[in-house]
Amino acid sequence: MTRRAESMSRLIKAATPTLLGLFGVFLLALPVRIAEGHIPTPLLPLVIVFFWSIYGPNYLPAASVFAIGLLQDFLSGGPLGLWPGVYLFTQYIVLSQRSYFLGREQKVVLIGFAFAAASAALIIWLVMSLMSGTLLPFRGLVGQMAVTIVSYPLFSAGFAQFHRRVIVENS
Amino acid sequence: MDVLGQDRREGLGRRAESRVTLLTLILVSILLLLSSLYSAEASVFRKARETVMDAAAPALAMFSGPISYIQKTVGDIGDYFNVMKQNEALREENAELRQWMNEALALRETVAAYEALSAYHAPPGVHPINAVVIGESNDVYSHSMLVNAGARDGVKSGQAVIDAAGLVGRIVDVGQNAARVLLLTDVQSRAPVYIEGADVEGLLVGRTKARPAISFTESSEPVIFAPGQRVLTSGAGGVLPRGIPIGVVAAEREGEAIVDLYANYARTRLVRVVNYKFPTVEPVEEEEPSADGTDEAGREAAAVAPETVQAAANATAPVSAPAALIAAEHTQAAPPPAPPEPADADEETSPEPVAD
Numbered sequence: 001m002t003r004r005a006e007s008m009s010r011l012i013k014a015a016t017p018t019l020l021g022l023f024g025v026f027l028l029a030l031p032v033r034i035a036e037g038h039i040p041t042p043l044l045p046l047v048i049v050f051f052w053s054i055y056g057p058n059y060l061p062a063a064s065v066f067a068i069g070l071l072q073d074f075l076s077g078g079p080l081g082l083w084p085g086v087y088l089f090t091q092y093i094v095l096s097q098r099s100y101f102l103g104r105e106q107k108v109v110l111i112g113f114a115f116a117a118a119s120a121a122l123i124i125w126l127v128m129s130l131m132s133g134t135l136l137p138f139r140g141l142v143g144q145m146a147v148t149i150v151s152y153p154l155f156s157a158g159f160a161q162f163h164r165r166v167i168v169e170n171s
Numbered sequence: 172m173d174v175l176g177q178d179r180r181e182g183l184g185r186r187a188e189s190r191v192t193l194l195t196l197i198l199v200s201i202l203l204l205l206s207s208l209y210s211a212e213a214s215v216f217r218k219a220r221e222t223v224m225d226a227a228a229p230a231l232a233m234f235s236g237p238i239s240y241i242q243k244t245v246g247d248i249g250d251y252f253n254v255m256k257q258n259e260a261l262r263e264e265n266a267e268l269r270q271w272m273n274e275a276l277a278l279r280e281t282v283a284a285y286e287a288l289s290a291y292h293a294p295p296g297v298h299p300i301n302a303v304v305i306g307e308s309n310d311v312y313s314h315s316m317l318v319n320a321g322a323r324d325g326v327k328s329g330q331a332v333i334d335a336a337g338l339v340g341r342i343v344d345v346g347q348n349a350a351r352v353l354l355l356t357d358v359q360s361r362a363p364v365y366i367e368g369a370d371v372e373g374l375l376v377g378r379t380k381a382r383p384a385i386s387f388t389e390s391s392e393p394v395i396f397a398p399g400q401r402v403l404t405s406g407a408g409g410v411l412p413r414g415i416p417i418g419v420v421a422a423e424r425e426g427e428a429i430v431d432l433y434a435n436y437a438r439t440r441l442v443r444v445v446n447y448k449f450p451t452v453e454p455v456e457e458e459e460p461s462a463d464g465t466d467e468a469g470r471e472a473a474a475v476a477p478e479t480v481q482a483a484a485n486a487t488a489p490v491s492a493p494a495a496l497i498a499a500e501h502t503q504a505a506p507p508p509a510p511p512e513p514a515d516a517d518e519e520t521s522p523e524p525v526a527d
Contacts, residue, residue: 029227029306029317030234033242037437041309062193066200074223075306077344077351078313080216081203088197095193128312131208132358136379140311 013167017056018064020159021048025068029075040144042151045072046120049087050113050152051159053094054101059167065091082127086120093119106153113152117145221346224317228349231305232319239440295450297412299333299443300324305349307436312379314357316340318442321348329410331445337416337433338362338404339442352442355383355417355432363407364417366428369396372405375417375430382421385428396420402430412447 024044032041045068052060069084076083093116094101101109121141129136207216250257285291302324306317320326322345332339332352340360344351353360360377364385371394373385385402387394400420406413418432 026227026230026234028309029231030238030309031304031307031316031440032238032309033437036246040311057189062189062196066196069200071223074220075227075317076308076310076313077220077315077353078308078310079204079207081200081205081207085197085200085204088193088200092193092197095190124312127204128358132312134358136312136358140379144311 014059016162016167017048017052017059018067021045021060021064021068022071024048025072025075028072040140040147042148042155043117043144044155045069045083045087046090046117046148047113047152047155048159049090050094050116051156052163053091054098054109055160055163056167057091057095057098060091062088062091079127079131082124085127086123089123090116090120106156109156110149110152114149117149121145217344220344220351224344224349224351225321225346228305228317228319228321228346231317231349232303235303235305295448298325298446300326300446302326302332302350302442302444304440304442312358314354314360314377314379314436315343316352316354316436316439318350318352318444319348320444321346321350323347324444325446326350326444327446331404331411331415331447332442333415333445334434334439334442336435337418338411339434339436339439341411342444350444354436355434356381356436362411362417363405364402365405366396366420367401367403369394369400371396372407373428375402382429382431384424385420385430387426387428394426396423396428398422402428406449409449412445412449415445 024047027044028041034041049060049065049068065087066084069082069087070080072083073080094112097112101112121138125136125138125141286293300320302318302320304316305319308315316339318332326342326345328342328345330342332341338355340352340354340357341362342350343353355362355375355377356379357377358379360375360383362375363372364375365372366385371387373387373394375383376386377383398420402417402420404411404413404415404417416433418430418434420428421431422429
Protein backbone atom coordinates (compact mmCIF):
# COMPACT_ATOMS: atom_id res chain seq x y z
CA MET A 1 0.00 0.00 0.00
CA THR A 2 1.37 3.37 -0.91
CA ARG A 3 1.85 5.98 1.73
CA ARG A 4 -0.98 8.05 0.35
CA ALA A 5 -3.45 5.16 0.34
CA GLU A 6 -2.35 4.33 3.86
CA SER A 7 -2.99 7.81 5.17
CA MET A 8 -6.31 7.85 3.35
CA SER A 9 -7.41 4.61 4.97
CA ARG A 10 -6.27 5.97 8.32
CA LEU A 11 -8.38 9.07 7.88
CA ILE A 12 -11.42 7.02 6.89
CA LYS A 13 -10.99 4.79 9.93
CA ALA A 14 -10.60 7.81 12.18
CA ALA A 15 -13.73 9.39 10.76
CA THR A 16 -15.83 6.20 10.90
CA PRO A 17 -17.42 6.79 14.35
CA THR A 18 -18.41 10.32 13.29
CA LEU A 19 -19.91 9.02 10.08
CA LEU A 20 -21.68 6.27 12.02
CA GLY A 21 -23.14 8.91 14.33
CA LEU A 22 -24.39 10.97 11.39
CA PHE A 23 -25.82 7.81 9.86
CA GLY A 24 -27.55 7.07 13.18
CA VAL A 25 -29.23 10.48 13.03
CA PHE A 26 -30.25 9.78 9.47
CA LEU A 27 -31.80 6.46 10.52
CA LEU A 28 -33.67 8.32 13.23
CA ALA A 29 -35.17 10.62 10.60
CA LEU A 30 -36.56 7.76 8.52
CA PRO A 31 -40.15 6.59 9.00
CA VAL A 32 -39.02 3.24 10.47
CA ARG A 33 -42.12 2.76 12.68
CA ILE A 34 -41.20 -0.47 14.45
CA ALA A 35 -44.34 -2.52 15.15
CA GLU A 36 -46.55 0.15 13.57
CA GLY A 37 -45.07 2.86 15.72
CA HIS A 38 -45.81 1.10 19.01
CA ILE A 39 -42.10 0.72 19.73
CA PRO A 40 -40.19 4.01 19.61
CA THR A 41 -37.03 4.15 17.52
CA PRO A 42 -33.92 3.70 19.69
CA LEU A 43 -31.59 6.70 19.95
CA LEU A 44 -28.65 5.19 18.11
CA PRO A 45 -26.55 8.41 18.20
CA LEU A 46 -26.68 8.38 22.01
CA VAL A 47 -25.28 4.83 22.01
CA ILE A 48 -22.54 5.87 19.58
CA VAL A 49 -21.58 8.92 21.61
CA PHE A 50 -21.52 6.90 24.84
CA PHE A 51 -19.59 3.96 23.37
CA TRP A 52 -16.82 5.92 21.67
CA SER A 53 -16.51 8.35 24.58
CA ILE A 54 -15.42 5.37 26.67
CA TYR A 55 -13.47 3.25 24.25
CA GLY A 56 -12.05 5.76 21.83
CA PRO A 57 -12.72 9.42 22.67
CA ASN A 58 -10.13 10.50 20.11
CA TYR A 59 -12.23 8.95 17.40
CA LEU A 60 -15.25 11.03 18.37
CA PRO A 61 -14.07 14.55 19.27
CA ALA A 62 -16.44 17.12 20.70
CA ALA A 63 -16.80 18.83 17.31
CA SER A 64 -18.11 15.57 15.81
CA VAL A 65 -20.57 15.14 18.66
CA PHE A 66 -21.73 18.71 18.15
CA ALA A 67 -22.22 18.07 14.41
CA ILE A 68 -24.18 14.88 15.09
CA GLY A 69 -26.47 16.69 17.53
CA LEU A 70 -26.94 19.66 15.24
CA LEU A 71 -27.92 17.43 12.32
CA GLN A 72 -30.49 15.76 14.56
CA ASP A 73 -31.94 19.15 15.51
CA PHE A 74 -32.18 20.13 11.87
CA LEU A 75 -33.84 16.89 10.79
CA SER A 76 -36.21 16.53 13.74
CA GLY A 77 -37.38 20.13 13.58
CA GLY A 78 -36.86 20.69 17.29
CA PRO A 79 -35.17 23.71 18.87
CA LEU A 80 -31.56 24.16 17.75
CA GLY A 81 -28.94 23.34 20.35
CA LEU A 82 -30.94 20.72 22.28
CA TRP A 83 -29.38 17.52 20.95
CA PRO A 84 -25.82 18.90 20.68
CA GLY A 85 -26.16 19.94 24.31
CA VAL A 86 -27.50 16.54 25.38
CA TYR A 87 -24.84 14.57 23.51
CA LEU A 88 -21.98 16.83 24.64
CA PHE A 89 -23.20 16.63 28.24
CA THR A 90 -23.28 12.83 27.94
CA GLN A 91 -19.75 12.88 26.56
CA TYR A 92 -18.58 15.15 29.37
CA ILE A 93 -20.03 12.88 32.05
CA VAL A 94 -18.65 9.74 30.39
CA LEU A 95 -15.18 11.23 29.95
CA SER A 96 -15.06 12.20 33.60
CA GLN A 97 -15.96 8.60 34.58
CA ARG A 98 -13.93 6.97 31.84
CA SER A 99 -11.24 5.45 34.03
CA TYR A 100 -13.99 3.74 36.03
CA PHE A 101 -15.68 2.22 32.97
CA LEU A 102 -12.54 1.02 31.19
CA GLY A 103 -12.00 -2.69 31.63
CA ARG A 104 -15.28 -3.16 33.51
CA GLU A 105 -17.83 -5.84 32.69
CA GLN A 106 -20.46 -4.92 30.13
CA LYS A 107 -23.19 -5.20 32.77
CA VAL A 108 -21.61 -2.33 34.68
CA VAL A 109 -21.22 -0.31 31.50
CA LEU A 110 -24.90 -0.94 30.70
CA ILE A 111 -25.91 0.45 34.08
CA GLY A 112 -23.70 3.44 33.35
CA PHE A 113 -25.47 3.88 30.03
CA ALA A 114 -28.85 3.68 31.76
CA PHE A 115 -27.79 6.52 34.06
CA ALA A 116 -26.51 8.55 31.11
CA ALA A 117 -29.76 7.97 29.20
CA ALA A 118 -31.82 8.94 32.26
CA SER A 119 -29.91 12.18 32.74
CA ALA A 120 -30.20 12.93 29.02
CA ALA A 121 -33.96 12.34 29.26
CA LEU A 122 -34.18 14.66 32.26
CA ILE A 123 -32.40 17.44 30.36
CA ILE A 124 -34.64 17.00 27.31
CA TRP A 125 -37.78 17.02 29.45
CA LEU A 126 -36.70 20.11 31.39
CA VAL A 127 -35.69 22.08 28.30
CA MET A 128 -38.78 21.15 26.29
CA SER A 129 -41.11 21.83 29.23
CA LEU A 130 -39.45 25.21 29.69
CA MET A 131 -39.76 26.02 26.00
CA SER A 132 -43.40 24.98 25.70
CA GLY A 133 -44.34 26.64 28.98
CA THR A 134 -46.06 23.58 30.44
CA LEU A 135 -44.98 20.40 32.15
CA LEU A 136 -44.89 17.88 29.33
CA PRO A 137 -45.78 14.23 29.81
CA PHE A 138 -42.64 12.10 30.07
CA ARG A 139 -44.07 8.67 29.38
CA GLY A 140 -43.05 8.69 25.72
CA LEU A 141 -39.56 9.82 26.63
CA VAL A 142 -39.21 7.07 29.21
CA GLY A 143 -40.37 4.57 26.58
CA GLN A 144 -37.83 5.74 24.02
CA MET A 145 -34.99 5.71 26.55
CA ALA A 146 -36.04 2.23 27.75
CA VAL A 147 -35.92 0.90 24.19
CA THR A 148 -32.50 2.54 23.71
CA ILE A 149 -31.16 1.02 26.95
CA VAL A 150 -32.52 -2.43 26.09
CA SER A 151 -30.96 -2.28 22.63
CA TYR A 152 -27.61 -0.99 23.98
CA PRO A 153 -25.98 -4.44 24.49
CA LEU A 154 -26.79 -5.38 20.90
CA PHE A 155 -25.35 -2.19 19.42
CA SER A 156 -22.35 -2.10 21.73
CA ALA A 157 -21.43 -5.71 20.89
CA GLY A 158 -21.52 -4.79 17.21
CA PHE A 159 -19.54 -1.60 17.73
CA ALA A 160 -16.97 -3.42 19.89
CA GLN A 161 -16.30 -5.94 17.12
CA PHE A 162 -16.16 -3.17 14.60
CA HIS A 163 -13.83 -1.03 16.70
CA ARG A 164 -11.50 -3.93 17.43
CA ARG A 165 -11.35 -5.43 13.96
CA VAL A 166 -11.61 -2.45 11.68
CA ILE A 167 -10.77 0.81 13.36
CA VAL A 168 -7.97 -0.03 15.81
CA GLU A 169 -6.51 -3.07 14.04
CA ASN A 170 -3.61 -2.23 11.73
CA SER A 171 -4.27 1.44 12.06
CA MET B 172 -12.72 -5.50 25.65
CA ASP B 173 -9.10 -4.95 26.58
CA VAL B 174 -8.20 -3.84 23.08
CA LEU B 175 -10.96 -1.30 23.32
CA GLY B 176 -9.26 0.20 26.33
CA GLN B 177 -6.15 1.10 24.41
CA ASP B 178 -5.75 4.78 24.15
CA ARG B 179 -4.31 5.49 20.76
CA ARG B 180 -3.79 8.86 19.19
CA GLU B 181 -5.25 7.84 15.87
CA GLY B 182 -8.59 9.54 15.97
CA LEU B 183 -9.83 12.83 14.69
CA GLY B 184 -9.34 14.69 17.93
CA ARG B 185 -6.39 15.47 20.18
CA ARG B 186 -6.70 14.74 23.83
CA ALA B 187 -5.06 17.85 25.20
CA GLU B 188 -7.61 20.28 23.84
CA SER B 189 -10.63 18.02 24.01
CA ARG B 190 -11.93 19.13 27.42
CA VAL B 191 -11.75 22.83 26.57
CA THR B 192 -13.41 22.29 23.19
CA LEU B 193 -16.08 20.15 24.82
CA LEU B 194 -17.00 22.81 27.37
CA THR B 195 -16.92 25.53 24.72
CA LEU B 196 -19.27 23.57 22.49
CA ILE B 197 -21.64 22.88 25.41
CA LEU B 198 -21.73 26.64 25.93
CA VAL B 199 -22.42 27.17 22.23
CA SER B 200 -25.29 24.66 22.42
CA ILE B 201 -26.81 26.48 25.38
CA LEU B 202 -26.51 29.81 23.55
CA LEU B 203 -28.14 28.26 20.49
CA LEU B 204 -30.99 26.96 22.66
CA LEU B 205 -31.50 30.35 24.28
CA SER B 206 -31.50 32.05 20.92
CA SER B 207 -34.07 29.62 19.57
CA LEU B 208 -36.14 30.28 22.68
CA TYR B 209 -36.24 33.99 21.91
CA SER B 210 -36.18 33.98 18.12
CA ALA B 211 -37.48 30.63 16.97
CA GLU B 212 -38.25 31.96 13.54
CA ALA B 213 -34.96 33.71 12.92
CA SER B 214 -34.38 33.70 9.21
CA VAL B 215 -30.84 32.29 9.47
CA PHE B 216 -32.06 29.23 11.40
CA ARG B 217 -34.99 28.78 9.08
CA LYS B 218 -32.77 28.96 6.01
CA ALA B 219 -30.32 26.46 7.54
CA ARG B 220 -33.16 24.09 8.40
CA GLU B 221 -34.55 24.24 4.90
CA THR B 222 -31.12 23.73 3.33
CA VAL B 223 -30.41 20.63 5.45
CA MET B 224 -33.89 19.31 4.72
CA ASP B 225 -33.36 19.77 0.98
CA ALA B 226 -29.95 18.12 1.12
CA ALA B 227 -31.26 15.13 3.08
CA ALA B 228 -34.45 14.68 1.04
CA PRO B 229 -33.03 12.57 -1.85
CA ALA B 230 -31.30 10.16 0.54
CA LEU B 231 -34.35 9.95 2.80
CA ALA B 232 -36.55 9.27 -0.23
CA MET B 233 -34.18 6.53 -1.38
CA PHE B 234 -34.27 4.74 1.98
CA SER B 235 -37.93 5.27 2.81
CA GLY B 236 -38.98 3.26 -0.26
CA PRO B 237 -37.47 -0.06 0.87
CA ILE B 238 -38.60 0.63 4.44
CA SER B 239 -42.21 1.02 3.39
CA TYR B 240 -41.88 -2.13 1.28
CA ILE B 241 -40.69 -4.09 4.32
CA GLN B 242 -43.47 -2.59 6.45
CA LYS B 243 -46.02 -3.58 3.86
CA THR B 244 -44.67 -7.13 3.62
CA VAL B 245 -44.64 -7.55 7.39
CA GLY B 246 -48.12 -6.05 7.51
CA ASP B 247 -49.28 -8.51 4.85
CA ILE B 248 -47.99 -11.44 6.89
CA GLY B 249 -49.87 -10.08 9.89
CA ASP B 250 -52.99 -9.66 7.77
CA TYR B 251 -52.74 -13.26 6.63
CA PHE B 252 -53.40 -14.46 10.16
CA ASN B 253 -56.51 -12.43 10.77
CA VAL B 254 -57.91 -12.39 7.26
CA MET B 255 -61.27 -13.86 8.31
CA LYS B 256 -61.82 -11.28 11.00
CA GLN B 257 -60.84 -8.47 8.66
CA ASN B 258 -63.13 -9.82 5.97
CA GLU B 259 -66.06 -9.74 8.30
CA ALA B 260 -65.25 -6.22 9.46
CA LEU B 261 -64.89 -5.05 5.86
CA ARG B 262 -68.20 -6.62 4.87
CA GLU B 263 -69.96 -4.77 7.65
CA GLU B 264 -68.24 -1.54 6.72
CA ASN B 265 -69.12 -2.07 3.07
CA ALA B 266 -72.79 -2.45 3.88
CA GLU B 267 -72.68 0.72 5.93
CA LEU B 268 -70.84 2.61 3.20
CA ARG B 269 -73.40 1.54 0.61
CA GLN B 270 -76.08 3.28 2.63
CA TRP B 271 -73.91 6.35 2.79
CA MET B 272 -73.35 6.18 -0.96
CA ASN B 273 -77.08 6.22 -1.65
CA GLU B 274 -77.52 9.12 0.69
CA ALA B 275 -74.62 10.96 -0.95
CA LEU B 276 -76.06 10.41 -4.43
CA ALA B 277 -79.37 11.86 -3.32
CA LEU B 278 -77.59 14.81 -1.74
CA ARG B 279 -75.53 15.38 -4.86
CA GLU B 280 -78.73 15.99 -6.81
CA THR B 281 -80.02 18.42 -4.23
CA VAL B 282 -76.71 20.29 -4.19
CA ALA B 283 -76.64 20.44 -7.99
CA ALA B 284 -80.08 22.06 -7.90
CA TYR B 285 -78.86 24.70 -5.47
CA GLU B 286 -75.70 25.28 -7.45
CA ALA B 287 -77.78 26.03 -10.50
CA LEU B 288 -79.34 29.01 -8.74
CA SER B 289 -78.08 32.39 -9.86
CA ALA B 290 -77.31 33.53 -6.31
CA TYR B 291 -74.77 30.77 -5.89
CA HIS B 292 -71.08 31.56 -6.22
CA ALA B 293 -68.72 28.63 -6.12
CA PRO B 294 -65.87 28.78 -3.64
CA PRO B 295 -62.34 28.85 -4.99
CA GLY B 296 -61.10 25.47 -6.12
CA VAL B 297 -58.69 23.30 -4.22
CA HIS B 298 -55.54 22.21 -6.00
CA PRO B 299 -53.98 19.39 -4.01
CA ILE B 300 -50.31 18.48 -4.38
CA ASN B 301 -49.54 14.78 -3.98
CA ALA B 302 -46.59 13.87 -1.78
CA VAL B 303 -45.04 10.88 -0.08
CA VAL B 304 -43.79 10.87 3.51
CA ILE B 305 -40.02 10.37 3.35
CA GLY B 306 -39.09 11.12 6.92
CA GLU B 307 -40.40 11.77 10.39
CA SER B 308 -38.96 13.23 13.52
CA ASN B 309 -39.04 10.11 15.76
CA ASP B 310 -38.63 12.58 18.56
CA VAL B 311 -40.75 12.43 21.68
CA TYR B 312 -41.44 16.16 21.80
CA SER B 313 -41.23 17.21 18.15
CA HIS B 314 -43.86 15.52 16.03
CA SER B 315 -43.34 16.24 12.36
CA MET B 316 -42.97 14.51 9.04
CA LEU B 317 -40.99 15.31 5.92
CA VAL B 318 -42.71 15.05 2.55
CA ASN B 319 -41.15 15.01 -0.90
CA ALA B 320 -42.91 18.09 -2.25
CA GLY B 321 -41.55 21.57 -1.83
CA ALA B 322 -41.62 25.11 -3.12
CA ARG B 323 -40.93 23.80 -6.63
CA ASP B 324 -44.27 21.95 -6.52
CA GLY B 325 -46.12 24.95 -5.18
CA VAL B 326 -46.08 24.05 -1.49
CA LYS B 327 -46.24 27.03 0.85
CA SER B 328 -45.95 27.43 4.58
CA GLY B 329 -49.26 27.12 6.43
CA GLN B 330 -50.99 24.86 3.92
CA ALA B 331 -53.07 21.96 5.22
CA VAL B 332 -51.90 18.39 4.68
CA ILE B 333 -54.53 15.66 4.42
CA ASP B 334 -54.54 11.95 3.80
CA ALA B 335 -57.31 9.47 3.08
CA ALA B 336 -58.56 9.69 6.66
CA GLY B 337 -58.47 13.41 7.35
CA LEU B 338 -56.21 16.25 8.40
CA VAL B 339 -52.59 15.23 9.07
CA GLY B 340 -51.12 18.62 9.92
CA ARG B 341 -49.85 21.75 8.28
CA ILE B 342 -46.71 22.81 6.46
CA VAL B 343 -44.18 24.71 8.58
CA ASP B 344 -40.86 24.61 6.68
CA VAL B 345 -40.59 24.58 2.91
CA GLY B 346 -37.46 23.65 0.99
CA GLN B 347 -37.14 23.41 -2.76
CA ASN B 348 -37.94 19.68 -2.95
CA ALA B 349 -39.15 18.84 0.55
CA ALA B 350 -41.36 20.27 3.23
CA ARG B 351 -41.94 19.69 6.94
CA VAL B 352 -45.44 18.90 8.17
CA LEU B 353 -46.18 19.80 11.78
CA LEU B 354 -48.46 17.04 13.08
CA LEU B 355 -51.56 17.80 15.12
CA THR B 356 -50.02 16.05 18.12
CA ASP B 357 -46.98 18.36 18.30
CA VAL B 358 -46.88 20.60 21.31
CA GLN B 359 -46.64 23.65 19.04
CA SER B 360 -49.63 22.66 16.91
CA ARG B 361 -52.75 24.84 17.12
CA ALA B 362 -55.63 24.28 14.72
CA PRO B 363 -58.94 26.19 14.78
CA VAL B 364 -61.74 23.62 14.85
CA TYR B 365 -65.44 23.25 15.48
CA ILE B 366 -67.49 20.37 16.79
CA GLU B 367 -70.21 19.34 14.38
CA GLY B 368 -73.65 19.43 15.93
CA ALA B 369 -72.49 21.20 19.06
CA ASP B 370 -72.01 24.66 17.56
CA VAL B 371 -68.81 25.32 19.43
CA GLU B 372 -65.47 26.44 18.13
CA GLY B 373 -62.11 26.02 19.77
CA LEU B 374 -58.44 25.42 19.25
CA LEU B 375 -57.11 21.92 18.82
CA VAL B 376 -53.94 21.93 20.91
CA GLY B 377 -51.24 19.29 20.54
CA ARG B 378 -50.00 17.79 23.79
CA THR B 379 -47.30 15.38 22.50
CA LYS B 380 -49.76 12.58 23.30
CA ALA B 381 -51.61 10.57 20.66
CA ARG B 382 -54.84 12.47 21.35
CA PRO B 383 -54.84 16.27 21.19
CA ALA B 384 -57.40 18.33 23.07
CA ILE B 385 -59.72 21.17 22.09
CA SER B 386 -59.42 24.14 24.37
CA PHE B 387 -62.35 26.53 24.29
CA THR B 388 -62.25 30.24 24.73
CA GLU B 389 -63.47 31.48 28.07
CA SER B 390 -67.18 32.17 28.02
CA SER B 391 -69.95 32.49 30.53
CA GLU B 392 -72.00 29.79 28.87
CA PRO B 393 -71.00 26.19 29.40
CA VAL B 394 -69.71 24.39 26.33
CA ILE B 395 -71.84 21.37 25.59
CA PHE B 396 -70.61 18.55 23.44
CA ALA B 397 -70.84 14.78 23.48
CA PRO B 398 -68.41 11.98 22.72
CA GLY B 399 -68.73 10.70 19.17
CA GLN B 400 -69.33 14.12 17.59
CA ARG B 401 -67.15 14.96 14.62
CA VAL B 402 -64.40 17.56 14.82
CA LEU B 403 -63.61 19.60 11.69
CA THR B 404 -61.41 22.56 10.84
CA SER B 405 -63.30 25.80 11.30
CA GLY B 406 -61.38 27.96 8.87
CA ALA B 407 -60.96 30.68 11.48
CA GLY B 408 -57.80 32.71 11.08
CA GLY B 409 -57.76 32.13 7.35
CA VAL B 410 -55.04 29.49 7.26
CA LEU B 411 -56.65 26.05 7.12
CA PRO B 412 -59.73 25.68 4.89
CA ARG B 413 -63.00 25.00 6.66
CA GLY B 414 -64.50 21.54 6.84
CA ILE B 415 -61.54 19.18 6.77
CA PRO B 416 -62.39 16.23 9.04
CA ILE B 417 -59.99 15.82 11.97
CA GLY B 418 -61.49 13.21 14.26
CA VAL B 419 -64.18 12.53 16.82
CA VAL B 420 -64.61 13.71 20.38
CA ALA B 421 -63.47 10.87 22.63
CA ALA B 422 -64.01 12.30 26.09
CA GLU B 423 -64.19 15.43 28.17
CA ARG B 424 -61.43 16.28 30.60
CA GLU B 425 -61.12 19.46 32.65
CA GLY B 426 -63.34 21.40 30.29
CA GLU B 427 -61.41 20.28 27.24
CA ALA B 428 -62.50 17.84 24.57
CA ILE B 429 -60.06 14.99 23.94
CA VAL B 430 -60.05 14.14 20.25
CA ASP B 431 -59.45 10.78 18.60
CA LEU B 432 -57.74 11.67 15.34
CA TYR B 433 -58.83 10.09 12.08
CA ALA B 434 -55.23 10.23 10.88
CA ASN B 435 -53.14 7.24 11.87
CA TYR B 436 -49.58 8.55 11.95
CA ALA B 437 -48.12 5.04 12.03
CA ARG B 438 -49.59 4.44 8.58
CA THR B 439 -49.45 7.88 6.99
CA ARG B 440 -47.58 7.55 3.72
CA LEU B 441 -49.41 9.21 0.84
CA VAL B 442 -50.56 12.72 1.62
CA ARG B 443 -51.97 15.73 -0.18
CA VAL B 444 -50.98 19.30 0.43
CA VAL B 445 -54.11 21.39 0.05
CA ASN B 446 -53.24 24.45 -1.94
CA TYR B 447 -56.24 26.50 -0.91
CA LYS B 448 -56.56 30.24 -1.23
CA PHE B 449 -59.09 32.01 0.89
CA PRO B 450 -61.25 34.28 -1.22
CA THR B 451 -60.37 37.89 -0.69
CA VAL B 452 -62.88 40.62 -1.00
CA GLU B 453 -61.53 43.26 -3.33
CA PRO B 454 -63.07 46.70 -3.57
CA VAL B 455 -65.22 47.09 -6.66
CA GLU B 456 -63.34 49.22 -9.14
CA GLU B 457 -64.78 51.65 -11.61
CA GLU B 458 -66.06 49.98 -14.74
CA GLU B 459 -63.62 50.12 -17.61
CA PRO B 460 -64.67 49.54 -21.15
CA SER B 461 -63.51 46.13 -22.22
CA ALA B 462 -63.28 44.67 -25.67
CA ASP B 463 -63.91 41.16 -24.41
CA GLY B 464 -67.50 40.59 -23.44
CA THR B 465 -66.91 37.40 -21.51
CA ASP B 466 -64.22 39.04 -19.41
CA GLU B 467 -66.62 41.73 -18.38
CA ALA B 468 -69.26 39.19 -17.51
CA GLY B 469 -66.75 37.43 -15.31
CA ARG B 470 -65.82 40.62 -13.51
CA GLU B 471 -69.45 41.40 -12.99
CA ALA B 472 -70.01 38.00 -11.50
CA ALA B 473 -67.13 38.62 -9.14
CA ALA B 474 -68.38 42.04 -8.21
CA VAL B 475 -71.98 41.03 -7.64
CA ALA B 476 -71.83 40.17 -4.02
CA PRO B 477 -68.37 39.85 -2.57
CA GLU B 478 -69.79 39.34 0.87
CA THR B 479 -71.73 36.35 -0.42
CA VAL B 480 -68.51 34.81 -1.66
CA GLN B 481 -66.85 35.44 1.68
CA ALA B 482 -69.81 34.12 3.60
CA ALA B 483 -70.05 31.04 1.44
CA ALA B 484 -66.38 30.32 1.87
CA ASN B 485 -66.48 30.82 5.59
CA ALA B 486 -69.65 28.92 6.12
CA THR B 487 -69.97 25.63 4.40
CA ALA B 488 -68.67 25.80 0.88
CA PRO B 489 -65.16 24.28 0.95
CA VAL B 490 -66.43 21.36 2.97
CA SER B 491 -67.27 19.63 -0.26
CA ALA B 492 -63.81 20.07 -1.70
CA PRO B 493 -61.56 18.22 0.75
CA ALA B 494 -64.33 15.78 1.57
CA ALA B 495 -64.67 14.87 -2.07
CA LEU B 496 -60.92 14.60 -2.33
CA ILE B 497 -60.85 12.17 0.49
CA ALA B 498 -63.71 10.23 -1.00
CA ALA B 499 -61.83 10.05 -4.27
CA GLU B 500 -58.80 8.71 -2.49
CA HIS B 501 -60.88 6.04 -0.83
CA THR B 502 -62.02 4.64 -4.12
CA GLN B 503 -58.58 4.53 -5.71
CA ALA B 504 -55.61 2.52 -4.56
CA ALA B 505 -53.15 5.24 -5.44
CA PRO B 506 -53.81 8.91 -5.95
CA PRO B 507 -54.11 9.77 -9.62
CA PRO B 508 -51.38 11.90 -11.18
CA ALA B 509 -53.89 14.59 -12.00
CA PRO B 510 -56.14 14.67 -8.95
CA PRO B 511 -59.82 15.28 -9.38
CA GLU B 512 -60.87 18.79 -8.69
CA PRO B 513 -64.40 18.83 -7.44
CA ALA B 514 -66.05 22.14 -6.85
CA ASP B 515 -63.44 23.51 -9.18
CA ALA B 516 -65.86 25.88 -10.75
CA ASP B 517 -64.41 29.33 -11.01
CA GLU B 518 -66.46 32.44 -11.01
CA GLU B 519 -66.25 32.61 -14.79
CA THR B 520 -67.34 29.09 -15.50
CA SER B 521 -69.74 27.81 -12.92
CA PRO B 522 -72.93 29.80 -12.76
CA GLU B 523 -73.24 29.66 -16.47
CA PRO B 524 -76.57 29.91 -18.28
CA VAL B 525 -78.74 30.66 -15.29
CA ALA B 526 -76.72 33.77 -14.40
CA ASP B 527 -78.23 35.72 -17.22
